[in-house]
Amino acid sequence: TADAVVLATQGLSKTYGRGKQRFEAVRQVSLTLHRGEVLAFLGPNGAGKTTTIKMIAGLVRPDRGQVTIAGEDPHRHARALRNIGAVLEGNRNLYWRLTPEENLEYFGVLRQVPRKVAHRRGLELLDRFELLDKRNTPVQKLSRGMQQKVAIAVALIHNPQLLLLDEPTLGLDVEAGETVKALVRQIAAEGRAILLTTHQLDVAEELSDRVAIIRRGQIIAEQSTESLLQEFSNSTYQIEVE
Numbered sequence: 525t526a527d528a529v530v531l532a533t534q535g536l537s538k539t540y541g542r543g544k545q546r547f548e549a550v551r552q553v554s555l556t557l558h559r560g561e562v563l564a565f566l567g568p569n570g571a572g573k574t575t576t577i578k579m580i581a582g583l584v585r586p587d588r589g590q591v592t593i594a595g596e597d598p599h600r601h602a603r604a605l606r607n608i609g610a611v612l613e614g615n616r617n618l619y620w621r622l623t624p625e626e627n628l629e630y631f632g633v634l635r636q637v638p639r640k641v642a643h644r645r646g647l648e649l650l651d652r653f654e655l656l657d658k659r660n661t662p663v664q665k666l667s668r669g670m671q672q673k674v675a676i677a678v679a680l681i682h683n684p685q686l687l688l689l690d691e692p693t694l695g696l697d698v699e700a701g702e703t704v705k706a707l708v709r710q711i712a713a714e715g716r717a718i719l720l721t722t723h724q725l726d727v728a729e730e731l732s733d734r735v736a737i738i739r740r741g742q743i744i745a746e747q748s749t750e751s752l753l754q755e756f757s758n759s760t761y762q763i764e765v766e
């Protein structure tokens with residue numbers, strides 16, 4: 525159904541280090557994300573966005589709290605990973621010397637998609653992302669924007685319900701940024717839930733239905749993008765977010 529919950533987190537917390545080095549990076553983060561919805565995780569560098577997204581992706585184990593993706597906890601059941609697509613750490617989820625077509629087939633098979641299906645889906649994604657003519661060009665020869673599109677295609681090859689994007693437009697030129705933003709909207713429109721991090725208010729504004737603002741590991745506000753923007757126009761915390 526349209527309002528099905530895809531992602532729920534409950535009281536996620538993570539402390540790095542011990543003793544005097546102890547640092548509470550994330551504290552009590554609870555979020556809910558529905559089908560077709562885009563949630564922007566907005567906050568300054570070091571606020572805990574990446575740590576949170578890594579806990580959701582199953583990469584960093586939370587000290588406390590729970591993650592549920594389409595009913596499954598990625599920290600307990602590996603099969604929860606079939607519903608997660610992620611582009612983290614720039615677009616380094618690609619093999620640089622392989623072509624887009626090869627990357628898609630390789631990661632599809634790795635994600636247990638039958639090779640023929642992975643091949644067909646890969647070509648469909650490349651077509652949709654206007655990359656079909658680059659399918660045989662090694663990824664390292666593509667522009668930064670094209671590489672980002674290939675990375676997103678790879679994240680979708682196993683048809684996940686949830687897509688996680690860490691700073692999806694960071695380092696892209698204006699035109700490539702616009703292309704990627706249009707793709708994100710298109711991917712949400714087909715019913716996937718998208719959680720993206722950004723420190724740019726305009727990215728949150730253009731892409732998201734809801735915004736969660738994180739500061740020093742804690743969510744200090746969560747609301748519809750529309751109402752947030754109204755508040756920003758007459759408040760002080762714009763300065764603190766940027």
Ligand code: ATP
Pocket residue numbers: 540541547549567568569570571572573574575576
């Ligand atoms: P950025 O946009 O800079 O990535 P962020 O909001 O994503 O910021 P995190 O990367 O989650 O923030 O980092 C939150 C805090 O936790 C930072 O102060 C960071 O230095 C610290 N941190 C992150 N990873 C580790 C780690 N593996 N060990 C120790 N501290 C860490």
